[in-house]
Amino acid sequence: MKSFTYEKATSAADAAAAAARKEGTKFIAGGTNLLDLMKLEIETPTHLIDVNGLDLDKIEPTQDGGLRIGALVRNTDLAANERVRRDYGLLSRALLAGASGQLRNRATTAGNLLQRTRCPYFYDTNQRCNKRQPGSGCAAIGGINRQLAVVGASEACIATNPSDMAVAMRALDATVETVRPDGATRTIPIAEFHRLPGDTPHIETTLTAGELITAVTLPKPVGGKQIYRKVRDRASYAFALISVGAIVQPDGSGRVAVGGVAHKPWRVEAAEAEMPRGAQAVTERLLADAKPTEENGFKIPLVERTLGAVLTEARG
Amino acid sequence: MKFDTPATTNPIDQLKVIGKPTDRIDGPLKTTGTAPYAYERHDVVQNQAYGYMVGSAIAKGRIASIDVKAAKAAPGVLAIVTADNAGKLAKGSFNTAKLLGGPDIEHYHQAIAVVVAETFEQARTAANLVRIDYVPTKGVFELAAAKDSAKAPEANAFSGPPDTAAGDFAGAFAAAPVQLDAVYTTPDHAHVMMEPHASIAAWNGDKLTIWTSNQMIAWGVGDVAKTLGIPVENVRLDSPFIGGGFGGKLFVRSDALLAALGARAAGRPVKVALPRPLMINNTTHRPATIQRIRIGAARDGKITAIGHETWSGDLPGGGAELAANQTRLLYAGANRMTATRLAVLDLPEGNAMRAPGEAPGMMALEIAMDEMAEKLGLDPIEFRALNDTQVDPEHPERPFSQRQLVECMRIGAERFGWSKRNPKPGSVREGRWFVGTGVAAAFRNNLLTKSAARVRLDGRGTVTVETDMTDIGTGTYTIIGQTAAEMMGVPLEKVVVRLGDSSFPVSAGSGGQWGANNSTAGVYAACVKLREAVAQKLGFNSEEAVFADASVRAGNRSVPLAEAARDKEIIAEDAIEYGDLDKKYQQSTFGAHFVEVGVDVATAEVRLRRMLAVCAAGRILNPKSARSQVIGAMTMGAGAALMEELAVDKRLGFFVNHDLAGYEVPVHADIPHQDVIFLEETDPISSPMKAKGVGELGICGVGAAVANAIYNATGVRVRDYPITLDKLLTELPQTG
Numbered sequence A: 001m002k003s004f005t006y007e008k009a010t011s012a013a014d015a016a017a018a019a020a021r022k023e024g025t026k027f028i029a030g031g032t033n034l035l036d037l038m039k040l041e042i043e044t045p046t047h048l049i050d051v052n053g054l055d056l057d058k059i060e061p062t063q064d065g066g067l068r069i070g071a072l073v074r075n076t077d078l079a080a081n082e083r084v085r086r087d088y089g090l091l092s093r094a095l096l097a098g099a100s101g102q103l104r105n106r107a108t109t110a111g112n113l114l115q116r117t118r119c120p121y122f123y124d125t126n127q128r129c130n131k132r133q134p135g136s137g138c139a140a141i142g143g144i145n146r147q148l149a150v151v152g153a154s155e156a157c158i159a160t161n162p163s164d165m166a167v168a169m170r171a172l173d174a175t176v177e178t179v180r181p182d183g184a185t186r187t188i189p190i191a192e193f194h195r196l197p198g199d200t201p202h203i204e205t206t207l208t209a210g211e212l213i214t215a216v217t218l219p220k221p222v223g224g225k226q227i228y229r230k231v232r233d234r235a236s237y238a239f240a241l242i243s244v245g246a247i248v249q250p251d252g253s254g255r256v257a258v259g260g261v262a263h264k265p266w267r268v269e270a271a272e273a274e275m276p277r278g279a280q281a282v283t284e285r286l287l288a289d290a291k292p293t294e295e296n297g298f299k300i301p302l303v304e305r306t307l308g309a310v311l312t313e314a315r316g
Numbered sequence B: 001m002k003f004d005t006p007a008t009t010n011p012i013d014q015l016k017v018i019g020k021p022t023d024r025i026d027g028p029l030k031t032t033g034t035a036p037y038a039y040e041r042h043d044v045v046q047n048q049a050y051g052y053m054v055g056s057a058i059a060k061g062r063i064a065s066i067d068v069k070a071a072k073a074a075p076g077v078l079a080i081v082t083a084d085n086a087g088k089l090a091k092g093s094f095n096t097a098k099l100l101g102g103p104d105i106e107h108y109h110q111a112i113a114v115v116v117a118e119t120f121e122q123a124r125t126a127a128n129l130v131r132i133d134y135v136p137t138k139g140v141f142e143l144a145a146a147k148d149s150a151k152a153p154e155a156n157a158f159s160g161p162p163d164t165a166a167g168d169f170a171g172a173f174a175a176a177p178v179q180l181d182a183v184y185t186t187p188d189h190a191h192v193m194m195e196p197h198a199s200i201a202a203w204n205g206d207k208l209t210i211w212t213s214n215q216m217i218a219w220g221v222g223d224v225a226k227t228l229g230i231p232v233e234n235v236r237l238d239s240p241f242i243g244g245g246f247g248g249k250l251f252v253r254s255d256a257l258l259a260a261l262g263a264r265a266a267g268r269p270v271k272v273a274l275p276r277p278l279m280i281n282n283t284t285h286r287p288a289t290i291q292r293i294r295i296g297a298a299r300d301g302k303i304t305a306i307g308h309e310t311w312s313g314d315l316p317g318g319g320a321e322l323a324a325n326q327t328r329l330l331y332a333g334a335n336r337m338t339a340t341r342l343a344v345l346d347l348p349e350g351n352a353m354r355a356p357g358e359a360p361g362m363m364a365l366e367i368a369m370d371e372m373a374e375k376l377g378l379d380p381i382e383f384r385a386l387n388d389t390q391v392d393p394e395h396p397e398r399p400f401s402q403r404q405l406v407e408c409m410r411i412g413a414e415r416f417g418w419s420k421r422n423p424k425p426g427s428v429r430e431g432r433w434f435v436g437t438g439v440a441a442a443f444r445n446n447l448l449t450k451s452a453a454r455v456r457l458d459g460r461g462t463v464t465v466e467t468d469m470t471d472i473g474t475g476t477y478t479i480i481g482q483t484a485a486e487m488m489g490v491p492l493e494k495v496v497v498r499l500g501d502s503s504f505p506v507s508a509g510s511g512g513q514w515g516a517n518n519s520t521a522g523v524y525a526a527c528v529k530l531r532e533a534v535a536q537k538l539g540f541n542s543e544e545a546v547f548a549d550a551s552v553r554a555g556n557r558s559v560p561l562a563e564a565a566r567d568k569e570i571i572a573e574d575a576i577e578y579g580d581l582d583k584k585y586q587q588s589t590f591g592a593h594f595v596e597v598g599v600d601v602a603t604a605e606v607r608l609r610r611m612l613a614v615c616a617a618g619r620i621l622n623p624k625s626a627r628s629q630v631i632g633a634m635t636m637g638a639g640a641a642l643m644e645e646l647a648v649d650k651r652l653g654f655f656v657n658h659d660l661a662g663y664e665v666p667v668h669a670d671i672p673h674q675d676v677i678f679l680e681e682t683d684p685i686s687s688p689m690k691a692k693g694v695g696e697l698g699i700c701g702v703g704a705a706v707a708n709a710i711y712n713a714t715g716v717r718v719r720d721y722p723i724t725l726d727k728l729l730t731e732l733p734q735t736g
């Protein structure tokens, strides 16, 4: 771990402003991802701004009947929140499918959205990795990549986004609220928040330098059956091979977002039109441009079969 | 004490203390966090500095240059040791690759430097500042590609000859009306025990003490001395508590050497733990195997030919995984062959992991037996019973000392409800699950090896046992305490057990499931001597003296045991040494594993639903700790069946998933209800304890029982472990 300086933020706007003042600054929330990466010198911030303690830990109704989730709400609290469980069951289920009880007690909403890939070569600083060291190449291509992306990847990077929560947020059409160093606030639709790798896989979101997430808002509830199905090699405490988050309405219409297949939660709105026709039709559209590797081609039938099971469950 | 004739009745047979499901005597220390594990031994020596290892970034090649300037200048750094300034180092007898590499690199993450600093964080930061230029050379990293270049390995103490044969295998197999010829593979496995390898080293003049985590203390002393080129008398190892080993700590590893070298360079004590992400490629692992099994049988189910060939790889000079060895002994059949082949691979070195040989061997053989039973239209238990043998089938003049394989199977079948099983694959469905059950035999040899102990009796009647035996989490403290208590006729609370210090008599150590039987037999021998000394001191005829209720008695005279040591502690030391009973008899342990799985009809995720093991393994010294061993082994076997695999990057030559996020082992949610039954058995051929090993028996066959249950559930036969969902997915039966 490289040495760094540390300060505790006093307000969201000040935190953003302070972040712009020093090159190499990062915010730290739960620290469950950042600290691990710092120990391995994959992240090497020179200055940390601790945002814990900011008044961003509330879950409140919005004027249009939705929900505003503070950036510092812990994953455990979010999953257990009564309104979330009642109106946004998908979110609660996705959160509980992730990590472990201890980690969820620490992990925050913003930190979860910004967690980095679990590509094994990203974690091994001896290896080439465009995400860790732009321009160095990608050791995962042609290597061990069973876990990695089948769709939306590039020649530069085939990593996946490992977040379960983000899959639910994507299906629920969440919006990310931020404040920038100049004090300006903005909202970013979740669909535009995470980026595909292209030739800059180290740039993972559309946040700009020093921009702080203050909240994530959910629009008013859409009802329907909300199912999150995470498929993995062991029964708990593992990242998804693939996951399916679905909202299915009584008439068979609905929404589907898929995790573990791309650099971002994968949702193709056009594919959702096929929902009444079943899983195969949806999957064909959803993964139309899939280019799996030798090791991870199974993810395509797996998505289709899992979605099929989810649709059956929703009907039942 | 020489043990060369079968045991007769002895004080252990009283079973007042032995055989009871006693709680671990070291339990309170562990549950309160006060058991002294190596890295936290802050009190053993003052002024400890921290060492951090630098591992090679390439798998094979040479270091062109190494620049430690920046690291040396970093805050807190006290010393940096590389091959350049380490002085002359030899290689330990139990090491295949050097523990400190350079300039030649033999495998990925081979240690090439240790950076010593005032704090752990400073050492770690500085380690990242060491700049190394490598010249990589081409290596061979893929077993399947290297298989054809494999050769017969040299025989060693554990292996027997690489090839064995009896009768005419080729002819009998060709003539057999029912045949199976199939290839199975098992991947590389990591021990990933909870406690990483860790050591604190301190020099006092030319004397070296290492507080460490090691299963085999005497081997360790020998190899530290050899590596450093110092006399064995100058080396002391102390390892009272070990947070798991599974064979990964049988040998001295780089933590111990780097701590010793770092301490010498820094002029003060140094502690080194292997960081988790470096452990997997730096240390040893269970090597991958490719196994070909051929079985020929008559239509009545009698095996006429059985052949097992196995291939594995290792660094030059390394050893083979002996995956065919159990096939020499397990089933009858007049015509047989086994062959072991070893290829050169430039991956990290392979070596023993829990039940080396049998664990992967049984994963293959017991699928083959299931396949063969199906071809014959026989129940898999009946097929095994039909081919049971009470003698070593390669050397029929050697009977098994005890062999209750069929009993294990039958009792297990009854307990498990085997008769209710639908033998037709893919025919049971419950909700979203295909459900199936599977069975496999368990088999592991019982190994005899000399083991010594010292026992002391003091004036308060306390019996203290000292032996360099180790407790790797298995319960050794407790069974040794139980042995001494039984022998001396005192309650367990009156026994103090001290382990793991090389200044104590040399024991069997922990490995190969030989620890429990041999080390307690060594304590038995020492206690026999102590009883004689006590009897003499108190004026009893030692033949007649009865040791019970903390007293010694004969006729109507009874004297408190403590009396004997009133003015002076009485000390006795002895070892158990074996004659040729293990040549005359084949000593093995047996069992049966039963497993029920559910396979998700959509995703092919496999989830265990029930597990049962029935074991016949001699006298069970402590059913509670023995049960813990077996359920732990079943869990490890489930991991091997379903998820554990070191993923080899065949271009770059290393195990890519080198941390606990990437190398998945079972978590609680993966493990269902587990039952263990121990059959009544005493084996007077094995030792005066009449016990055998059980900690490795429990893993042997589990993987195959899971595989066979998956087959029963789905009709999909997977012969390549681990059985992950991608190997089943598109083959699953169609559902509505």
Ligand SMILES: Cc1cc2nc3c(=O)[nH]c(=O)nc-3n(C[C@H](O)[C@H](O)[C@H](O)COP(=O)(O)OP(=O)(O)OC[C@H]3O[C@@H](n4cnc5c(N)ncnc54)[C@H](O)[C@@H]3O)c2cc1C
Binding pocket: A026, A027, A028, A029, A030, A031, A032, A033, A034, A035, A036, A051, A071, A097, A098, A099, A100, A103, A106, A107, A108, A109, A110, A111, A112, A113, A114, A115, A162, A163, A164, A165, A211, A212, A213, A214, A237, A238, A239, A240, B661
């Ligand atoms: C062993 C393990 C298993 C796991 N398993 C799963 C799993 O199965 N599924 C899953 O989804 N996740 C899993 N996780 C990941 C876990 O969900 C994340 O580590 C966690 O959500 C991160 O939140 P945090 O608050 O700790 O973030 P931190 O580590 O504090 O920060 C993460 C990143 O977010 C940035 N950041 C934090 N807050 C803000 C803010 N307000 N504005 C802008 N930037 C900010 C930080 O600068 C940093 O770059 C696992 C993690 C571990 C360690």
Ligand code: SF4
Binding pocket: A117, A119, A120, A121, A122, A128, A129, A130, A131, A132, A137, A138, A139, A140, A141, A148, A156, A157, A158, A159, A201
């Ligand atoms: S896939 Fe992406 S994260 Fe993984 S090695 Fe390649 S560039 Fe790095």
